[in-house]
Amino acid sequence: MSYRSTIARQPEALADTYAAAREELAVLDLSSLDRPVIGVTGIGASFAAAVVGAAELQAKGRRAFAIRAVDMVDGRNLCDALVGLSHRGRSVETVAALEKLSSARRLAITNDPQSPLAKAAELHLRLNNGSDATPSSTGYTATLLAMGMAFEKLLGDTSDAFAAIPKLVSEVLATAGSRMERVGKLFPARRAIDCVGAGASLGTADGASLLLREAARIPASAYDTRHYLHGPMESMDGTTGVVLFGAGREVELAQHLDRIGCPALLVTTADVADGELLTVVKVPKADNLIAQGILDILTAQLFAAELSDAAGLTDTKFRYRMSDTKVPVPEAV
Known part of the structure; x- marks a missing residue:
């Protein structure tokens, strides 16, 4: 899909993600994340989302911080609970952060419960935003929405700020x-x-x-x-x-x-x-x-x-694709 068309379909993508997250959160026990220091991590746009999420936890009186994934790949014990954000769940650095920080309770938020990031966490919350384009629109806003709903449950907040x-x-x-x-x-x-x-x-x-x-x-x-x-x-x-x-x-x-x-x-x-x-x-x-x-x-x-x-760049493809930023998808046998 084109970039503009994915921007336009965000009301539908967010409604679908809201419904999916609400269903999963009804049975998902997040109490293990209720620990003294909560980290939120990701890379690229997901790190931008992490900054937003950590700020909301701080506003609600919690010790929470956005932590760059690369700062955790050496296994430094920087937080007691860790929320990892990655739309497709394949960002190498974020997967490594969750794998290395085994002492923390870990929640992954992705659109694929079988993704490497989901498998590196004890808990997973699924996005249901449908198609996305580059740059990301529905993937970014759906990540924010699902994370916000998870944090509401974690904090015992029943205001349901995301229904509207x-x-x-x-x-x-x-x-x-x-x-x-x-x-x-x-x-x-x-x-x-x-x-x-x-x-x-x-x-x-x-x-x-x-x-x-x-x-x-x-x-x-x-x-x-x-x-x-x-x-x-x-x-x-x-x-x-x-x-x-x-x-x-x-x-x-x-x-x-x-x-x-x-x-x-x-x-x-x-x-x-x-x-x-x-x-x-x-x-x-x-x-x-x-x-x-x-x-x-x-x-x-x-x-x-x-x-x-x-600039004449409508829906142009990225010029620079790195070979080591995503966990490879195994080939079908």
Whole structure:
């Protein structure tokens, strides 16, 4: 399927994943994960999702951290419970992290219960997002949704923050889609785009920067909001752009970028007006940070698709395929 078509079918993919995860979680005992320090890991977009997930656990008073999978392949005892994220369950580094950290209780979240990552964990939760494209859209948001539902159960939270997500996703896709013509005119031929957010939104910014690199082949990087103010933004000007996620210091920063002549895209729950070079996409506010992460990334997905089309890269294949990033699938006998 095309990138745009998978973005568009996320309401269905998330509804299917919600139903599948709810059924599995009804009988899945997650109590063994309720340990002092919880790690969340993955690589690529899955690490961006891990940052979002760990932030939600922290917000609920738990000692939780996103840990890079490569930091665990030597078997360092960095956490007491470990959640491994990988859409297909074949990322070499994430599989190795779960295999090496045998002292931790381990949950894998993938779309394949027979995948190497699922087999490296004691517990598994299945995604049911259907088809995905590159860059990933349904795989990323479905991972967030299933992880968020698992964390709700782990924390004893009965609010069910994800039941309404499919409907909200439809609304946000429509709202954000109506702004794409404007950003397409303001962001042509950027030499670089920074993505900025704080806390859980740093994970969203990381995911957004990866989408821009993969879909539009524009150099893009992610920064924590406050860190960004301490030097990294110095190189931004009229030839670059910035995407911001948040309703705090991000608002003032976006308005400052507008004043200095740097196009900016602000995804926020606040009431903020467009500027001359500032485009604002207002999204619904979710109390759950993982649910918010799903709603926030949608604008970045459409933005990456818009810039991909403008660069003549619509649904182009990746140029660089490494031979050692995925666990090989055994050949059928």
